[in-house]
Structures are given as C-alpha cells and as structure tokens.
Amino acid sequence: MNVHEYQAKQIFREYGIPVPNGKMCTPQDSVREATGALGGDRWVVKAQVHAGGRGKGGGVRVVDSVEEAEKAAGEILNLKLVTAQTGVEGRQVRKVLVEEGVAIEKELYLSILVDRASNAPVIICSEAGGMEIEEVAAKTPEKVHRETIDPYLGLRAYQTRRIAQALGLKGAAIRQAAKMLGGLYRLFCEKDASLVEINPLVVTESGDLVALDAKLQFDDNAMFRHEEILALRDVEEEDPLEAEAGELNLSYIRLQGNIGCMVNGAGLAMATMDLIQYVGGAPANFLDVGGGASASSVERAFRIILADPRVKAILINIFGGIVRCDRVAQGVTEAAGNVDLRVPVVVRLEGTNAEEARAILEGSNIDFVVAHSLREAAEKVVSVL
Amino acid sequence: MGILVDETTRVVVQGITGKEGSFHARGCKEYGTKVVAGVTPGKGGQEQEGVPVFDSVGDAVDREGANTSLIFVPPPFAADAILEAADAGIRLVVCITEGIPVRDMITVYHSLKGKSVNLIGPNCPGVITPGKAKVGIMPGFIHLPGSVGVISRSGTLTYEAVKQLTDLELGQSTCIGIGGDPIIGLRFADLLGMFAADDQTRAVLLIGEIGGTAEEEAAQYIIESRYPKPVIGFVAGKTAPPGRRMGHAGAIVSGGKGTAAEKQTVMEKAGMAVCPSPDAIGKTVQEALASAG
Secondary structure, three states, rough: OEHHHHHHHHHHOOOOOOOOEEEEEEOOOOOOOEEEEOOOOOEEEEEOOOOOOOOOOOEEEEOOHHHHHHHHHHHHHHEEEOOOOOOOOOOOOOOOEEEEEOOOEEEEEEEEEEOOOOOOOEEEOOOOOOHHHHHHHHHHHHHHEEOOOOOOEEEOHHHHHHHHHOOOOOOOHHHHHHHHHHHHHHHHHOOOEEEEEEEEEEEEOOOOEEEEOOEEEOOHHHHOOOOHHOOOOOOHOHHHHHHHHHHHOOEEEEOOOEEEEEEEOOHHHHHHHHHHHHHHOOOOOEEEEEOOOOHHHHHHHHHHOOOOOOOOOEEEEEEEOOOOHHHHHHHHHHHHOOOOOOOOOEEEEEOOOOHHHHHEEEEEEOEEEEEEOOHHHHHHHHEEE | OOOOOOOEEEEEEEOOOHHHHHHHHHHHHHOOOOOOOEEOOOOOOEEEOEEEEHHHHHHHHHOOOEEEEOOOHHHHHHHHHHHHHOOOOEEEEEOOOOOOHHHHHHHHHHHHHOOOEEEOOOOEEEEEEOEEEEEEEOOHHOOEEEEEEEEEEEOOOHHOOOOOHHHOOOOOEEEEEOOOOOOOOOOOOHHHHHHHHOOOOOOEEEEEEEEOOOHHHHHHHHHHHHOOEEEEEEEEEOOOOOOOOOOOOOOOOEEEOHHHHHHHHHHHHHHOOOOOOHHHHHHHHHHHHHHHO
C-alpha cells in the first residue's frame, strides 16, 4: 500500500525524524495562509501523487514569494502530471504540499527495505542523493553502502556509525543520523513497512539532517493490523477498476492490450498472459479469479474485465483440480448470461471433469469458443479478434 | 523415494476444524497419506475427518507420533503456528496459508535457521510424492509416480505442468510448491540439492516467476555444484509490468530487478533447458531427458 509524501512525513514526525515544516493544500485551501503559517520567504510547492519523478515532470517548484507560491500551486493542481512512473496518460494532481524552503548543502540517499536474498531488513545509503538510485547502483556500485540488520539484534550502534561514515557526515549530523536511523528502523518494523525511502536526505547549510522527501510503502499482508495506515489510503490514486476489483476480492491488474484474461492462480494467470503475447496477442489484464471459481466470482470477474473498453475478446483459462471443471462451466455459463457479453469468449477448462465441462459449454446458448489445450486457447482468442 | 514425504509421513493438520483444513485433511487421507491428528486450540478432544483433534501440536506429536505438519491457520496466527510446530519437534512444516505479514516470516525464517526442521511455503500448495503421500491441496489424480522432480513457486501453473508431464507419461518423483511469497522456507537451491541425492529423480523441473532471486540462486547452485542431472526451467511473468504485485506477494519486479527475461538468461547460462512457453513445459522436459540419454 502507498501513501502520499505529506502523509509519510507526518509518520516520520511521529518517529522523531526531521522533516521540513509543511502544509498539504487542496484546491480549496489557501496557499497564502499556508505560507503565512510556515513563515520564511522561500517555499517549495510539490505535487502529491503516488508516483516518483515529480520534479522532472514539472510537479515541484521552488518559489520566493507568496504570489509565486499561489501561482505554482494553481498550475500544479491543474496538471495531469506525466512522469517516468505515471505512464503517458499522467496523473491528475489533486493535492500539493507547501513546505518551507531548506538551504541544501548535500543531497544523500537512504532507504530501508527487505532483502530477499538474506531474508532480513537492509539499509541502503549513498552520497549520491537526489538521483535514481538504481542508476547509481548500476553505474557506480561503490557509491552504494548496504547494512544488513539482524532481525534479532536490531540496528546496532556501530552500524549507524558505519552508515554515517559512508554518507560522509560530519559533526552534529553524525549523532542526528544515529537517532534518525533508530527512528526509521523502528518505523519500518512497527508499521510493517515494505519500503522507507528518503531521496534526498539532505545536510543543510547549518549542518543538520533533514528528510527532504519521504516515501513509504506498506506490506499489504500486514494491513489487517494497521487501521491507522489503512485510513491514509487515497483511492483516487488507484486505477478505478483495480480498486473496484479489490473491493470484490479479485486480484486484478490492468495492462494495455485488448485480450481480457480470467484465470485461477497467479502463476497460471501470468503464464496465460505470456502465452497470449507469445502467439501475437496483447493481454488487457492480469486477473486471478481465485481457488473457488464460483459463478459469483466469475461474474464479478466478467464485469471488471468488460468494464475496460479496450477489451475485444476474453480468454478464460481454469485448471480445475479440487474445483470441478463442470461446476466451473456451469458458473461461467450462468455468469455470462447475467452480463452484457459483447465480445467473443474463449474458454479452456482442464482438470477434473474437463470433458463434461466442455459439453456444458458447447451445449449452452452462449456462443463460447471452447478450446482443449492451452496453446489452442491462446491462438483462438487472438484469431477471434 | 520421496525426498520429503512418503509412507512414513505422519501428518498433523493445524487448523483442521476450519473449512480449508477439514476439506484438505480429508483429501490427503483419501490419497493415502497418514493423517494422524489435527490441532485447533480449544477444540482438543473432538474428532474431525476421523482424526483426533488436539489443543496443541505437542500433544499431537506425543500422542500420535506426528512428524509433519500441514498448516491452514489464518494469516494473523500462522507464523505462531509454524513456530509451535517447530518447537514441538515437527521435522517438516508445510504452510498453505496466504497473506502472512513479511515481518512475521522474517522472524520465522531466522528462528528456524539452524534447527532440524524444514519449512515449505507459506502461500503454497504443498508437497506430493505421487502414489505415496500428499501433504497439501494439489489434485492427486493428475500426478503419476516417476522420475521428474518438480519445484514450483506456483499453484495451478504447477498442476498445468504436471498434467503435461503425466500426459507424456513422464511421472514425477516429488512435486514441491515452495510458494509465492517473498520470504519462504526451502528454496529452489535447497531442494535441488535433495533431488541430486535422490536415486529416483532423473531430472528436475523448476517453475519460477518474476521477483526475488530464487532462480538466480538456483542457477548459481547448478553451476557451482556441477549439477549431475538435467534441470529444466520455466519463468512466468514476461508480460508483467514493473513494480506491480502480480497476485503472489513475491511476484514483483522491484527497482528493475527480478524480471522474467533476466531469470531466463541466468537459467540458460547455467545450462538449463528453458521452456519457451507454458504450453511447451512437458515437451521441453521430454527433450531434455532424451538428450541426457
């Protein structure tokens, strides 16, 4: 689960991590009041969207007067911000963060995530802040320092000193780093975060550490024990179909193609999408209809897939092991009868009672294209387009 | 013989009185597995699927000699269930549960390290030695006893692959679903080692997917150990967009790493035969076995 920068910074404050003072503004809020409350004579107006690369896309402006701040906020709030991460359609900006300006001496990089190779949290830091860390890691790996944290020992003091050294910190900033790292690691654990990223972490001209940006991602599997994080969810930052599918307990991810897919099982669903592309088609979505593949879940899946206007054909691939294929066929037939099926549907059912299933589909009054093998199913769905 | 489960396996089903637990306890029993006990705290003394229910795994081990646990406990309590089983002396824990928080699994993983207990999963379909024992939720009837070892991060994709093998009369020695989560117990490399030592296994099929480094570790292990048997690989998720969790919590391309293309390249460099498409899995294994002679 993602949250906005301003929300991440609020959580940072709770953990004693220094962030600039700021105020989130919607189009209804007064930027003049926000800058007045913050004081000073320099501010940054930042688009709040769940995507990185906002600066390059024109979504971050440094301003030196209240009038400039108002103008910048007005323009950014009107933007459909296009960044490397939003895709070409861009993302409508609905909130901005107005922050006090910070006099930057150095920009650093700091993050905490789970390293899957060692199954432990790892702190990644670099003096090359304010840049794409993946590029830094690829081109100058010596500039990236990693500190693995033993889950039982926790973050040790000597590790914070190593990190401070790797970041080239001096004086007061070293002590601040130790305190900040402790707070960040506690946050990472207590809040079940999957990623804490500060890019850039800044050393100010007065030698202090400040998190100029804040990115927090949370482990979806743990949100049942974090109502306070769930409350921060911004549904408008999610693809509406994906959000709706989530409400219906369907695992659904929208892609760019025109062949809708309905499959039971994530691995099989990915493999089905891959096969469609392999035979020359373009999958429109990933959708795991889940173990049951009941009439109601199939119907919900149909509705989500058909709500995407790009979909011109649907491939249903269900492997019925414990689940009986003839039951699935009945469910698919019933569901298809309940929705406005305007596109051809290719169905491939394999496993328990597959023969009976095919008979049910062929005998129904819905014009299913029934396929036997996986390859046949993929080729048929491409050919019916 | 099975590398993890066989006719000596004595299973305790944790969460046996729940919908999934009871259904699959019955399924395993019907396959011929010795399901000797169930555990649901508070329901000790009851019977479920003809099997005595206990309050604790320790009781199941003491009273029924359980040596393997099959876990259907809901996510908030599943990590605790795994730790309880390990503590009670269970040697093989198979955790079906999907949705366990990563933090909990980090604790479990590090707690089990160095102990003589193996964990399969979580978020997996389990383990089956065709014809001998099924400790999981897979459909037994698609399997055929034979000499191909199967290790997979998937559920239904594994069944698809197994059916392709069975249809070609390429039976399976042991099939293990290691699960779709980012933090799991036994990984590809661990099980490859076990298959190398298993006389019944002549080749191993790895079914991988995007995310993480399991396939890379496997390839590294194959090279370093000069793996003595043909290994065939398939990677799902060539069309997965970056940064998105594709159903499985562990199936995500993060920071540009963990793509299907990368994994395929690494597999090829290790001398693995790589299936070009999911419908060709059975055929690729057949060809690999034929050329191995």
